[in-house]
Amino acid sequence: xxxxxxxxxxxxxxxxxxxxxxxxxxxxxxxxxxxxxxxxxxxxxxxxxxxxxxxxxxxxxxxxxxxxxxxxxxxxxxxxxxxxxxxxxxxxxxxxxxxxxxxxxxxxxxxxxxxxxxxxxxxxxxxxxxxxxxxxxxxxxxxxxxxxxxxxxxxxxxxxxxxxxxxxxxxxxxxxxxxxxxxxxxxxxxxxxxxxxxxxxxxx
Amino acid sequence: xxxxxxxxxxxxxxxxxxxxxxxxxxxxxxxxxxxxxxxxxxxxxxxxxxxxxxxxxxxxxxxxxxxxxxxxxxxxxxxxxxxxxxxxxxxxxxxxxxxxxxxxxxxxxxxxxxxxxxxxxxxxxxxxxxxxxxxxxxxxxxxxxxxxxxxxxxxxxxxxxxxxxxxxxxxxxxxxxxxxxxxxxxxxxxxxxxxxxxxxxxxx
DNA sequence: AAGGCGGCAAGACGCGGCGTCTCGCACGGA
DNA sequence: TCCGTGCGAGACGCCGCGTCTTGCCGCCTT
Numbered sequence: 001x002x003x004x005x006x007x008x009x010x011x012x013x014x015x016x017x018x019x020x021x022x023x024x025x026x027x028x029x030x031x032x033x034x035x036x037x038x039x040x041x042x043x044x045x046x047x048x049x050x051x052x053x054x055x056x057x058x059x060x061x062x063x064x065x066x067x068x069x070x071x072x073x074x075x076x077x078x079x080x081x082x083x084x085x086x087x088x089x090x091x092x093x094x095x096x097x098x099x100x101x102x103x104x105x106x107x108x109x110x111x112x113x114x115x116x117x118x119x120x121x122x123x124x125x126x127x128x129x130x131x132x133x134x135x136x137x138x139x140x141x142x143x144x145x146x147x148x149x150x151x152x153x154x155x156x157x158x159x160x161x162x163x164x165x166x167x168x169x170x171x172x173x174x175x176x177x178x179x180x181x182x183x184x185x186x187x188x189x190x191x192x193x194x195x196x197x198x199x200x201x202x203x204x
Numbered sequence: 205x206x207x208x209x210x211x212x213x214x215x216x217x218x219x220x221x222x223x224x225x226x227x228x229x230x231x232x233x234x235x236x237x238x239x240x241x242x243x244x245x246x247x248x249x250x251x252x253x254x255x256x257x258x259x260x261x262x263x264x265x266x267x268x269x270x271x272x273x274x275x276x277x278x279x280x281x282x283x284x285x286x287x288x289x290x291x292x293x294x295x296x297x298x299x300x301x302x303x304x305x306x307x308x309x310x311x312x313x314x315x316x317x318x319x320x321x322x323x324x325x326x327x328x329x330x331x332x333x334x335x336x337x338x339x340x341x342x343x344x345x346x347x348x349x350x351x352x353x354x355x356x357x358x359x360x361x362x363x364x365x366x367x368x369x370x371x372x373x374x375x376x377x378x379x380x381x382x383x384x385x386x387x388x389x390x391x392x393x394x395x396x397x398x399x400x401x402x403x404x405x406x407x408x
Numbered sequence: 409a410a411g412g413c414g415g416c417a418a419g420a421c422g423c424g425g426c427g428t429c430t431c432g433c434a435c436g437g438a
Numbered sequence: 439t440c441c442g443t444g445c446g447a448g449a450c451g452c453c454g455c456g457t458c459t460t461g462c463c464g465c466c467t468t
Contacts, residue, residue, distance in 0.1 A: 037426085039424090050446085165400065193372075196369065196404075198404055217415070
C-alpha cells in the first residue's frame with residue numbers, strides 16, 4: 001500500500017509550508033477555488049511546484065491543511081478555546097448563544113470562501129470529505145453532544161433522546177441554509193430553530 | 205444585456221438534445237463528474253462540441269437540465285405525481301412515509317451521483333446553485349409547507365409555527381447526512397427525526 | 409424547382425493548467 | 439570534504455476548454 005518513496009519530513013522547509021498555506025488561502029479568497037491553481041499557489045508562495053506535489057496530492061488537500069492550520073492558529077490566539085459551549089444551566093440560552101456565534105463565523109468572508117470550497121470538494125471527493133468531516137465538523141458536533149448530555153442530567157432534555165441526532169435538529173438546518181443558500185441566515189432564525197427543536201412542533 | 209445572437213430554437217435538433225442528456229448522465233454515473241468532459245459527452249452522444257456550447261454554458265448546466273429532464277420523465281412514467289405528500293390525518297405517519305421514500309431515492313446510485321455532483325457544483329457556482337435550489341429543491345420543500353399548514357388547521361401543529369422553518373428540522377438533517385456523509389441513513393433515523401421534531405427534546 | 413439560411417457533425421486550433429522531470433543551489437550529517 | 443536531499447525555477451508533453459472552420463443537410467421562402 002506504500003506507493004511513495006516517503007520524502008524525509010525532518011528536512012522539510014517550514015518556511016515553504018507557511019508560505020504555501022498563506023498563498024492558498026489568499027488566492028482562494030481573491031479569485032475563488034476553481035480559479036485557484038497549483039501553479040498560482042507556487043508562484044505566489046515563491047515556491048517550486050514540485051515542493052507542493054511532494055507534500056500534497058491536490059489543491060484541495062493543500063487548502064484543507066491550510067484551513068486546519070488557520071483554525072489552530074486562531075484558536076491559540078483566542079486564548080484557551082473559542083469553541084466550547086457555555087453551560088449556564090439554561091440550555092436554550094446557551095444554544096442560541098453559540099449558534100449566533102456560528103452565524104457570525106459563517107458570514108465572515110475570510111472563513112466563508114475556503115470553507116465552502118472545501119465542503120463542495122468534499123461532496124465529490126469522498127476521501128477529502130471524510131477528512132473534512134472528521135477533523136473539522138465532527139469535533140464541533142461533539143461539543144453539542146456533551147452539552148446535551150449535561151442537559152439530560154439536569155432534566156432539561158428527555159433521557160431517551162440520542163444527543164447525536166438531537167443536535168442535528170438545529171445544526172443541520174443552519175448548515176444547509178449556508179451551504180445551499182436556501183434561505184437567510186439571521187439570529188432570529190437560529191433562535192427559532194432552538195425553540196422549535198426544544199419544544200417541538202406539536203401542541204403541548 | 206443580450207450577449208448572444210440567440211440561436212433559433214425552432215430549428216433545434218431534438219435528437220441531439222436527448223443524446224446529450226443520455227450521454228451526460230451515463231458519463232457522470234460511470235466516471236464521476238470531475239472526469240466527465242464536454243468533449244466526452246459530445247463524442248458519446250455523436251454530436252459536435254459546438255452543438256453543446258450553442259445551447260449550454262457549461263457541463264454543469266448540461267447536467268442540471270439532463271437531471272431535470274430525467275426527473276420529469278420519471279414523474280410522468282410513475283403516473284400522475286410521485287412527489288405529493290399523503291394527508292391521512294396522521295402527520296407523523298405521513299412524514300415518516302415520505303421521508304422513507306426519500307431515503308430510498310437518496311440511496312439509488314442512478315440518482316445519487318448526478319445529484320451529488322450538482323449539489324457540489326452549486327455550492328461553488330452561485331448561479332447554478334440558485335437554479336438547482338429553485339427548480340429542484342424548493343418545489344419539494346413547498347410540499348412539506350402545504351402538509352404542515354394542513355396539520356396546523358387540524359390542530360396537530362401549533363399555529364404560531366412557521367412551516368418553512370419547521371420542515372427543516374427533519375429535512376435538513378437528512379440532507380446533511382447524505383451530502384456530507386456525516387452519518388448512516390436509515391428508516392429508523394428518519395423516523396426518529398420526525399418524533400424529535402414533533403414532540404421536542406425537552407420533557408413534556 | 410431553386411436558392412438561402414441555419415443548425416448540424418467533425419475536427420483543427422491556441423491557450424492554459426496539470427503533473428513530471430531536470431537542472432543547479434543550499435545545507436545538513438558522515 | 440563529500441554525499442544526500444529538499445529546495446526554487448522552469449521546461450516538457452498531455453489534455454480539456456472554448457472558438458472557429460468546413461462541408462452537409464433539411465426547412466422555408468419565392
